[in-house]
Amino acid sequence: MRLTPLDIRNHSFSTRLRGLDAAEVEAFVRLIAEDYEDMIRENEALREKVQRLGARVEELSQNEKTIQTAIVTAQHLSDDLKKTAVRESEVLVAEAEVKAEKILAASHRRVAKLAQDVREMKFLRARLSTSIRAVVENHLTLLDGLSQDPPEAAMGEDKVSYLTPPPRAAEAGEA
Numbered sequence: 805m806r807l808t809p810l811d812i813r814n815h816s817f818s819t820r821l822r823g824l825d826a827a828e829v830e831a832f833v834r835l836i837a838e839d840y841e842d843m844i845r846e847n848e849a850l851r852e853k854v855q856r857l858g859a860r861v862e863e864l865s866q867n868e869k870t871i872q873t874a875i876v877t878a879q880h881l882s883d884d885l886k887k888t889a890v891r892e893s894e895v896l897v898a899e900a901e902v903k904a905e906k907i908l909a910a911s912h913r914r915v916a917k918l919a920q921d922v923r924e925m926k927f928l929r930a931r932l933s934t935s936i937r938a939v940v941e942n943h944l945t946l947l948d949g950l951s952q953d954p955p956e957a958a959m960g961e962d963k964v965s966y967l968t969p970p971p972r973a974a975e976a977g978e979a
Contacts, residue, residue, distance in 0.1 A: 812837040
């Protein structure tokens with residue numbers, strides 16, 4: 805059975821012959837009862853403090869779990885963002901490569917078209933040169949014919965002979 809401070813104060817000792825000084829025993833009992841009361845109050849205060857600290861520890865444990873969950877979630881989110889960024893960069897690079905290939909193909913087509921245009925221009929230049937040469941040679945032949953004195957017999961007979969160029973010396977030798 806536990807004693808309370810009141811039990812200690814109210815306890816009475818039996819008296820005997822040659823017993824202890826009753827006033828001294830009562831003073832000592834009061835002192836013990838007061839100390840005992842102080843210890844009970846301190847014990848109760850410590851219990852309350854332990855309960856408060858236990859509740860605080862529980863609260864901090866919950867906070868720690870929440871923080872750990874948040875950190876894990878943030879790590880997963882970070883990993884997902886990295887993967888997404890890598891995928892997006894790969895897509896952008898692939899798109900850039902496709903665009904570059906299209907530009908390169910267009911450039912090759914343009915070069916081929918320009919090369920074809922150059923060939924056509926050279927062909928046209930050659931044809932034009934040949935045509936101009938033929939016209940110039942024709943005019944030279946006409947000039948040669950005009951610069952020669954017409955034969956007198958032919959003058960009366962054929963007035964058109966001035967208009968028809970005589971065969972050139974190289975052509976006359978071939979015929």
